[in-house]
Amino acid sequence: MRLRNIAGSREVIADxxxxxxxxxxxxxxxxxxxxxxxxRIRIEIGxxxxxxxxxxxxxxxxxxxIGIEKYSSxxxxxxxKQEQTLLPNVKFIRMDAEDITEVFAPxxxxxxxxxxxxxxxxxxxxxxxxxxxxxxARYDSILAPEGVVEFKTDNRDLFMFALEEVESAGxxxxxxxxxxxxxxxMNVGNVMTEYEERFSSLGNPIYKYIISRxxxxx
Numbered sequence: 001m002r003l004r005n006i007a008g009s010r011e012v013i014a015d016x017x018x019x020x021x022x023x024x025x026x027x028x029x030x031x032x033x034x035x036x037x038x039x040r041i042r043i044e045i046g047x048x049x050x051x052x053x054x055x056x057x058x059x060x061x062x063x064x065x066i067g068i069e070k071y072s073s074x075x076x077x078x079x080x081k082q083e084q085t086l087l088p089n090v091k092f093i094r095m096d097a098e099d100i101t102e103v104f105a106p107x108x109x110x111x112x113x114x115x116x117x118x119x120x121x122x123x124x125x126x127x128x129x130x131x132x133x134x135x136x137a138r139y140d141s142i143l144a145p146e147g148v149v150e151f152k153t154d155n156r157d158l159f160m161f162a163l164e165e166v167e168s169a170g171x172x173x174x175x176x177x178x179x180x181x182x183x184x185x186m187n188v189g190n191v192m193t194e195y196e197e198r199f200s201s202l203g204n205p206i207y208k209y210i211i212s213r214x215x216x217x218x
Contacts, residue, residue: 098138
């Protein structure tokens with residue numbers, strides 16, 4: 001759900017030390033110039049208000065996290081949280097996910113998180129869905145050889161669509177569950193998003209998969 005427009009949010013984003021203003025200029029240079037370390041980079045596309053990625057960053061200080069969000073009014077909430085926590089291993093980008101190949105170099109990203117993405121329910125908008133084969137092609141170009149994509153949603157139709165795209169796009173389905181919070185394996189260490197907590201409290205099952213690229217000969 002999109003927050004209403006908040007006056008001045010773009011100005012706050014432009015002035016914040018926690019956002020990267022010209023991310024295309026950092027392509028291939030995120031570790032060296034932005035985080036100033038050699039730690040792995042993981043990104044969340046459509047991070048919402050930032051709870052998931054900031055919790056992950058707090059739990060894994062030896063990993064660099066980048067949250068991507070295109071709505072200024074939503075990103076503003078994450079910035080406000082970061083002003084309180086001051087996590088050194090988190091940065092934010094306000095951008096459209098379609099442009100990620102302009103921002104990250106081949107093999108630069110270790111893992112991609114997709115959490116409760118917009119389902120774009122109309123068939124003509126299928127290519128806009130973040131687990132679509134069109135987006136999987138983009139992820140393929142920026143992920144490290146052993147990199148994976150993790151996708152969570154409460155929308156069964158979107159999840160079934162996502163599963164159908166995996167094989168067509170030439171990826172492996174490594175792990176899958178249709179009820180994450182009841183899964184004794186995949187729920188270990190699960191970090192919830194705002195939406196996940198809300199939906200699961202209503203009794204909605206949470207769907208999740210982890211996928212990786214197929215290697216030659218598979």
